Amino acid sequence: xxxxxxxxxxxxxxxxxxQAVESSLRQLGFPxxxxxxxxxxxxxxxxxxxxxxxxxxERMCERLLANPLIESYEIEVER
Amino acid sequence: MSEVAPRVAVxxxxxxxxxxxxxxxxxxxxxxxxxxxHGEEExxxxxxxxxxxxxxxxxxxxxxxxxxxxxxxxxxxxFAADGGLVLGICNGFQILCEAGLLPGVLRPNASxxxxxxxxxxxxxxxxTAFTTRCEEGQxxxxxxxxxxxxxxxxxxxxxDQIAFRYAPGANPNGSERDIAGVLNxxxxxxxxxxxxxxxxxxxxxSGDGALVLASLVDAARERLYARA
Numbered sequence: 558x559x560x561x562x563x564x565x566x567x568x569x570x571x572x573x574x575x576q577a578v579e580s581s582l583r584q585l586g587f588p589x590x591x592x593x594x595x596x597x598x599x600x601x602x603x604x605x606x607x608x609x610x611x612x613x614x615e616r617m618c619e620r621l622l623a624n625p626l627i628e629s630y631e632i633e634v635e636r
Numbered sequence: 637m638s639e640v641a642p643r644v645a646v647x648x649x650x651x652x653x654x655x656x657x658x659x660x661x662x663x664x665x666x667x668x669x670x671x672x673x674h675g676e677e678e679x680x681x682x683x684x685x686x687x688x689x690x691x692x693x694x695x696x697x698x699x700x701x702x703x704x705x706x707x708x709x710x711x712x713x714x715f716a717a718d719g720g721l722v723l724g725i726c727n728g729f730q731i732l733c734e735a736g737l738l739p740g741v742l743r744p745n746a747s748x749x750x751x752x753x754x755x756x757x758x759x760x761x762x763x764t765a766f767t768t769r770c771e772e773g774q775x776x777x778x779x780x781x782x783x784x785x786x787x788x789x790x791x792x793x794x795x796d797q798i799a800f801r802y803a804p805g806a807n808p809n810g811s812e813r814d815i816a817g818v819l820n821x822x823x824x825x826x827x828x829x830x831x832x833x834x835x836x837x838x839x840x841x842s843g844d845g846a847l848v849l850a851s852l853v854d855a856a857r858e859r860l861y862a863r864a
Contacts, residue, residue, distance in 0.1 A: 570788065571810065573748045621705075624698055624734070626741050627788055 558602050558610045559635040564623045565595035598622060607634045641668040642683040642856035647712065647728075649674045649703045652690035654725065654833060661833040662686070665846060667853045674706040683856035683863070684721040685712055687728025689781075689831055699742060699784045700730030709735055721765050721859065722825045723852055726782055729817075729827030738818055738827045739793045743786045746810025752781040754841060756803035757816045757830055764799060764819060765855035766826045769847045776800075776844035778830035780808055785829040787811035787818070797821065800828055 566572045572593050579592035600617075604610035614632050623630040644667045648655045659669035670680055679685065692703035703709065709731070716722045716737055724732040732738040745751060754777050759770040770776070786809045800817035807814045809829070817828030832845030 571743070571746065571786070573744060573746050573786075573810075577748060621697070621701060624701070624741055626790060627743065 558604050558607070560600045560602055560610055560614055561633045561635075562598040562600065562614060562618060562622055563595060563631040563633070564598065564618075564628050565630070566593055567627055567629050570627050595628075607636065610634045639666060639857065640860060641666055642853060642860045643668045643670055643681065644684045644686055644853070644856055645670045645672045645679055645682040646686045646688055647672050647674055647708050648688070649690065649692035649706060649727075649731075651692040651694055652688050652727065654689035654727075654831065657831075658686050658688045658725065658833040661836045661845070661849055662853065664836055665850045665853045667856060672708060674703065674708045677707040677711060679708070679711045679715055683859040684723065684852055685715060686852075687712070687722070687724040687731055688833070689726030689728060692727055692731065695727075695784065698734065700727060700732075700734040703727075703731045704735040713737060716820075716825050719822065719824050721852065721855055723766060724825075724827040725831055725833065726780075726785075726829055729829060730784065732825060732827045737825050738820055739797065740787055740789045740818065742784050742829070743788055744784050745782070745786050745808070750781075750783040751785070751808045752779070753808060754779050755808050755816075755830060756806045757800045757828075758803050759799075760801055761796070761799050761819070764823050764826065764851075766848055766851050767799060768854060769851045775803055776830075776835075776847065777842040778832055778835045778845050778848075779841070780830045782809070782829055785809040785811065787815045787829075789813065789815065789818075793818070794821075799826055800830070 575593040832848040835845030
């Protein structure tokens with residue numbers, strides 16, 4: 558089963574990479590507001606159901622893929 | 637009469653690059669360093685452990701996030717839980733944070749630039765195993781060299797867990813509260829971004845790092861005598 562994990566810096570956490578992207582976009586003439594930069598992890602998981610895949614990936618996020626102190630995550634499982 | 641040399645393990649991860657400097661410095665300060673590959677599941681009989689600087693696993697995912705699961709880290713965690721002395725320098729500090737042995741986390745420098753410079757840090761605690769040779773409020777000049785040293789503290793971290801702060805105006809990476817080094821609650825685990833092992837001989841610019849490492853060697857020797 559294919560799944561995608563989106564890992565983002567939590568609100569209020571300094572994101573210098575996002576700030577650099579934001580100011581570059583503004584210099585290029587794109588009037589953007591705040592930009593934040595996270596990470597995408599595409600996964601193949603062995604699971605019978607989407608729910609099973611999701612709970613397995615949650616465990617992966619808690620143990621390795623995200624640091625809960627500074628990052629939030631979102632899981633998308635393809636049907 | 638020369639004093640007995642305490643044994644200090646220096647763990648080598650794939651991508652560590654300051655292990656030999658740490659071993660050299662410990663040896664120069666009277667300890668017997670033991671280089672230990674990260675794949676080892678048990679520690680040899682040692683009186684302290686040093687996790688050296690470098691770029692374990694290429695800093696992939698988050699710095700220290702992958703090294704924390706190495707077999708040797710399970711042993712280091714048990715050693716620390718038993719009250720054993722553990723010092724993490726730079727990448728070693730990052731690994732200790734990811735492993736949960738120290739509070740907080742280290743993030744990319746606020747400048748997004750790699751910083752390599754001698755910096756002044758202030759000693760906040762002199763009553764720890766790592767700082768007995770320092771004086772309260774003493775300023776030490778010790779080099780930093782890192783891209784991810786911006787310390788983020790959890791809300792509940794007590795002020796007395798801060799062992800070192802960057803001197804006013806000297807914060808090289810945007811760390812919160814100018815934090816350069818932190819202790820666990822029990823005080824037997826220390827992590828810091830500056831590299832004391834690169835500052836043990838004044839010929840190379842500063843000998844101040846020797847105060848930190850010699851304090852550790854003193855404390856390790858006391859453990860050795862207590863064990864004997």
